[in-house]
Every structure is written in C-alpha cells, then in structure tokens.
Amino acid sequence: MCGIVGYIGTKQAAPIILDGLSKLEYRGYDSAGMAIYDGGKINITKSVGRLKVLENLTHGGETMPGICGIGHTRWATHGVPSNTNAHPHYNAAETITVVHNGIIENYLHLRQMLTDKGYQFVSETDTEVLAHLLDYYYRGNPLETVTKVLHRVEGSYALGILFADCPDQVFAARKDSPLVVGQNEDGCFIASDVPAILKYTRKVYYVDNQEVVRLRADHMHFYSVDEEELTKEPVTIEWDANAAEKAGYEHFMLKEMYEQPKTVTDTLMPRIKEKDIVIEELNMSDEELNSVNKIHIVACGSAYHAGVTGKYVIEGLARIPVEVDLASEFRYRNPILEEGAMVVVISQSGETADTLAALRESKARGFKVLGIVNVVGSSIAREADNVMYTWAGPEIAVATTKAYSAQLVALYLLAMKFGKARGKIDSKLFASLLGDLKRLPNQIEMLLNNKLKIQKFANRYIGAKDVFFIGRGIDYAISLEGSLKLKEISYIHSEAYAAGELKHGTISLIEEGTLVAAVSTQPDLYAKTISNMVEVKARGAFVLAVTCEENKEIEKAADYVIYIPETNPYFTNSLAIIPLQLFGYYVAVGKGCDVDKPRNLAKSVTVE
16 A cells, blocks of 8 residues: 655656656555655645646656655545645655655544644644654754654554755655665665666665665665664565566556466476475475464455465365464454464565564464565565465556465465375375376466457446355355455456355345356366256346366356366366456456556555
C-alpha cells in the first residue's frame, strides 16, 4: 500500500521521482504528490487521482526544479482522498516535509498534545502529526530530531523527510513498512519497493526496523533509533528492469499469467537434484522433519488459498496434520501451538502486515517459522528462521497469478520432502510424483494457448451479477482462488462453496441463468461433484465444468467443459487454476475494468 520515492544527487529530482512512483502504481493509491527543494524553499504539488494528473500538473516534473525531493502515492486510511490529505505534509513554516507509509496508532494522543501547544492541523491524516512533531523537536540537528520523533510514535511507518535547513540531505526511517535505499554515480535514492529504483541501480540496502538513513548526493549513513552508526551490506538485485515492464502485453496480469510456465520451472528445477528433492534453505535434517508433528500454515488472500491446497497435499502425502489460518485471525484467536509444531507463513511481498505479525507471534512463543516468499530481503525473509523463495520475479498486477502458482509448487515440494523423510512415500510413488511435477510447466503452457476458447466463453458473462464456484477437497481450494480472481478484477459478485454444502443453504441462491463453475479434478469425487452439478442445473443454473481429460462422464451434467491434462490429483490446482485466471481476466477486460489496478485494492497490504 502507498508508495515512496526520494532522490538527492546531481540530476533533476522531480522526473526521477515521477518515474519511480509510476513503477509503484501497482501498490494501490488514490492521490499523489511531490516535495522538491528548489535552492531556496521546499515546494509541494499534489493531486487526487492517478499519477498522470500529477505529471500533467508539473509538466513531467519540469515546473518543479531541484536536485533533492521526495514523492508519494497515497492509499487513504485516515481521511478521505483529497488534495489536503494527500502527501507530502508540511510543518506550519513549510520548512519540514514528510511522506509516510503505514499507520501512526497513537496519532490522536500526539495530535491533542500538539494542539495544546498551539499547532494547527489542516488535514485529517495521521501523517501531519509527524510533520508538526518534527517541528516541535527540531533544534538544528535533523538526525537527533528524527530519532526523538521515532521514540514518540507508535505503529508502522516508512518515512521520507526533508529539512529546508539541510538541503543537502534526505532522511529515511522505517518500522514494519518496507523501505529500500540505493546509490549510483548520480545520487542516492529511497523507495518503498525495488522496482521504483531498479532503473537506476541494482545494489540496494534493505532498511531494517527502527533504522534511520541519512542520504547525501554521494553517500549514505545508517543509524539505529538511538543514533548509533550502523554498517550494512548491499543486496544485488538479479532481475532487470525489463522484468517489471509489460513487454508488449496489454496488461501486466496477462504477461504474468504467461510467465507461469517459467515461474514453475524456476521454483521446481533448482530443488530437484539426482531424482531427489533438495531444499537447501529449509536447513532441516530428515530427523528434524520427522520430529514435526503438526504444521500451521498462515497467510492472507491468494496465499491463504495456496495454503488450503497445501493442507490437502501435506496431509495426503506426508500424513502430518495441518491447520490453515487467515493471518488476520491467527494471533487474535490465541492459537494453541503444541510442542513439535512448525509454522509456515506464505506471502508474495514478504511484507504483508498480518502475516508478519503472525510470524512474530509464533517466534515469540518459541516456534520455528518457515517463510515462503517471493521477494528477497523482505521482512518475512529476514525474520523467518528459514526461507523458501518462490523465484517468481516481480509481480506487478494486484491480482496474483504467477506468484500463486509458485507458492503451490513450493508447497508440493515441501509435502514430498516431508513425506519421503517420514517414510510415507515409497520410491515408486516418489518417482511418479517427480515426473508429474516436471510436466507441469508444459501443461500450463498448453492451457494458456487455449485462451481463445475461454475468451469467447467469458464474453458471454460480462453482464453477470452473481457467479458461484463449487468443488470438493482440493477442488474447493481451487474454487476459492478462481472466485477471488473473478471478483477482485471484474467486480462481479462471486463466491466459492464446498459442493457438499449446497443443500445447507447455498442452493437457494441459484436462479435461472446463474453461472456455476464446478471444479472436478479428483477422481474419487467425480460422481459426488456431478450430482451437485445436476442439482444446480435443475434449478436453472448454467454449469461450467473444469475437469481432467479422462472425466468424459461430466459432459452429461455440464453445459460447457474445459479439460485439463492428466496429472497426479494432488497437483491439479496448478492446471485447473489457469482457465479460471483467464476467465476472470477476460470478463474484466470485457467490462473495461482496470485489470492491473482494481479499485480499493493494493498489491502489498502493509497495514492491518
């Protein structure tokens, strides 16, 4: 959520900041602004709406000269989207400016304290409190001022700060909200995510919790919140800037769907060695794997849906009981973590606030945490005991596709690793499973190449009001993700139900012409699912079925069938989800929706 970009160097700052903010649009925002020091004062321009409005107001940054500045795209939390509430925010004298991602939890108390001291507020935001609090503590030493403020505020923050008295410096600070800094021969940069500055440098430093950075044109220094100087090592970003571009596709989402064969390959192949699975970063011996008697999977959104699939696969192959929790519920239900339990947290960004909180809660209780994440150096990657990277590369579209597919594959590998170590998978089954895993990338590519058939079908349902997805077992997990893909990008009401629950209330929602997508990829459940399809069809539903090639019997109950190639039943999610992703995408495109940046949503949910 929200985006921060800052620059100080020898080039004009505004065009660089606008360019960087454009690379962060996927994070979600409703207003944008910039603060640039022009040699005499700090000038601010901000606007409601897309970044293009700010670009037009400033003629691409030309009307805001200066080689030092900060910019921001805001996703409203405190106060409605408006020019006044947009960032950056000034102090009264307009000599201190701040941009902020996160939430200041004690802002009301601080606001009242400052009001009592004569400070006047013009916005509804928690961020304006920071601008006035910086002013309150400022005595000519900006580093001391920043650290004093950080000792007073509670909550999460990533900050970019300018002081007019110190125009040769930009300050950055971070707690719980992501922040990176980088440097090249022309200057230094701050950003809330790597894509914003990857065009300018491949070497970045990840700012850790309660750290402050002072950036000048030619160097940067890191400090603790107690002003102790720190030494940090840079991380080299391996993927290039082109990976974060559309490469000729109409939308990032379509591009990323077509990258799924490569993503699955990149997640699988480094871990398949000499007909075995080697997950080096897991750093657990077979004895340690054997000692795990329960697994808790904790995640949000699509990562949670991957976790639901993981439950079926791990329990089936490794015979370890698995609980799957929404991260936002996990720590508030006071979960029971038994001795021998292992916690697995899943997050594309590695910065998901609720998931990060669950990780910290688990570690505080003394339990080992494995993070399955996509972003190297992210908070979850740094704080988990062990990390399993998905290597999906940058995912820009808000609605995940390739990162979800990579998470599924990571969970398959984990299940097989546990199953073999515990003696639950014999050599013949293990070899068969490996063969099926290796075939997945080509099978996914085949399904993607069948897009025209799905596009034609999707065009029939552009005007749909309600769509229901049903399935049993792993098919229910597939349905959850298929439904989410449709609703989040097309704004059509869509729900997923365990097919066996239809008679317990859901079937009352079916009326003439309602689309029901029935997922049926588990051979043991074919007959059960067909009976559910017959039930909804008898009440007027139009039934779309997604099933395996062998299941020809389903044609008697379905109005339209999409077949997926044969694979082990534990791996069918990786294939069945592809036509459902394409269906959601083409419905949204047909409706004229902003596919990559759906309304009210953000790619990285970094506040609770």
